[in-house]
Amino acid sequence: MRVFVTGGAGFIGSxxxxxxxxxxxDVQVTNYDALTYAGNRANLAEYEEDPRYTFIHGDISDPERVADSIKDHDAIVNFAAESHVDRSITGGTDFMLANVVGAQVLFDAARKAEIGKFLHISTDEVYGSIEEGSFKEGDPLEPxxxxxxxKAGAxxxxxxxxxxxGYPITVTRTGNNFGPYHFPEKMIxxxxxxxxDGGxxxxYGDGSQVRDWTYVRNNAEAQWLILNEGEPGEVYNVADDNEMTNKELTYRLLELFGLTGEEADARITHVQDRPGHDQRYSVDPTKVHALGWKPRVAFDEALESTVAWFRDHESWWRPLKEAGATQRRGLNA
Ligand SMILES: NC(=O)c1ccc[n+]([C@@H]2O[C@H](COP(=O)([O-])OP(=O)(O)OC[C@H]3O[C@@H](n4cnc5c(N)ncnc54)[C@H](O)[C@@H]3O)[C@@H](O)[C@H]2O)c1
Incomplete structure (x- = not known):
């Protein structure tokens, strides 16, 4: 099987x-990535010499390059996107170009090349916010x-x-991911x-927003299963079922650094809330459970190993932070 993965130099794709x-x-992987600020070939450095792995530098909104590159593949998985909500608030045009125009170009090229399977990666954010209960795949999109x-456009x-x-594109809508190689502009x-760094x-705001935290390795297993076993053209929600407020998550992280009580409180600053900040995301993953997927790694273990990974990989994240990866945090602050 030859799989064409876009955005594979980013967090979830890698x-x-x-x-x-x-x-x-027996799977050959082509990683097609534009290497934006969020893309880093070093995320897969250990596979650079592996004959099963090929990297192509390219943009998904470039029709000729896409058409040329996808030939002879059996499946496409589209992770490529602009992914940071804060950046979309300060400059949405890049998001429309990569996430909508890019998707159109890729879908069209795949259809014309008759690529057998297409998995498009979306987000639980397309449904909008929900006070109680969880969104099912057929619910309206209110991004x-x-x-x-x-993302909803795609x-x-x-x-x-x-x-x-009649060209079936399967869509997955995933909760907030976390894990190794997560770009340090994102919360965890x-x-x-x-x-x-002792900082x-x-x-954002009072920290009462709720997210369903999903370990990236669990998500990778789900995506692979859906690509292989899912019904083509269907939509699947994917989430680990770890809903918690941003404040709760923050205290869990502080605890992993041995900080509790007043010591923990002293490390928290409240910055002005993100404009339009959705209160709660929640999706119902019954459909992907029925395919046989369950999150294999539990939240506490996943969070602990993620923190350990960042402790062990300072050479990966330090240059990104020094180059300003965290600058946009605290919009309006
Ligand atoms: N991170 C999350 O919590 C989360 C949750 C739900 C869904 N998603 C979706 O999963 C996908 C991957 O997210 P991520 O967090 O890994 O993002 P990321 O920002 O870490 O990586 C995106 C990758 O796409 C590449 N890219 C961007 N525009 C491109 C283009 N026009 N052509 C080719 N490559 C391009 C970048 O270089 C980068 O390698 C995205 O579609 C995102 O919307 C992410």
Whole structure:
């Protein structure tokens, strides 16, 4: 099987490729990535010489390069995207170009090349916020940030490819991921690296927002299973079922650094809330459970090993922080 993975130099894509190459012996992976600020070939450095792995530097919104590169593949998995909500608030155009136009170009090229399987990676954010209960795959999309709108746009395009062309694109909507190689502008790696440095952690607003934290390795297993066993053209929610407020998560992290009580409180700063900040994301993963997926690594173990990974890989994240990876944190602050 030859799998064409886009955005494989980013956080989830690189974890997905590592999972596939570790758990199979007969799968060839092409990693097609534009190497934006979030892409880093070093995320898969150990596979650079592996004959099963090929890297191509390219943009998913470049029709000629995409058409040329996807030839002879059996499946496509599209992780490539602009992914940081804060950046979409200060500059949404790049998000529309990569996440909507890029998806259109890729879907179209795949359809014309008759690639057998297409898995498009989306997010639980496309549903918008929910006070109680959990969104199911058929629920309406009510995205609230430029990022989630761009992701919803591609989800709807996938729907159109199914209906208009009879070319089935499978979509997965995932909760907030965390784990190794997570770019340090995002909450868990930002807080972890700040704490390694003995610093403080900036919580948006009162920290009452709820997210369903999903370990990236568990997610990689789910995506691989859905690619291979899922019903083409269907939508699948994926989440570990670890809902907690940002404040609760922050205290769990502080505890891993031996900080509790007043010592922990002293490390928290409250910055002005993100505009349009969704209160709660929650998806119902019954459908992917029915395919046979359950999160293998429990939350506490996953968080502990993630913190340990950042402690052990300072050479990976230090240059990113020094280059300003965390600058946008605290919009309006
Ligand atoms: N991180 C999360 O918690 C989360 C949750 C749900 C869904 N998702 C989705 O999962 C996917 C991967 O997210 P991530 O956190 O790994 O993102 P990331 O920002 O870490 O990585 C994105 C990768 O895509 C590449 N890329 C961006 N634009 C491109 C383009 N036009 N052409 C080719 N490559 C391009 C970047 O270079 C980078 O390697 C995205 O589609 C995102 O929307 C992420």
């Amino acid at each position: 974890n997905f490729i590592r999972y596939v190459l570790e758990s199979t012996s 609230n940030s430029p990022y989630s709108v761009s 989800d709807l395009l996938a729907r159109a490819f199914n209906v208009t062309y 790696p930002l807080f972890t690296t700040n704490l390694i 403080t952690v900036p919580i």
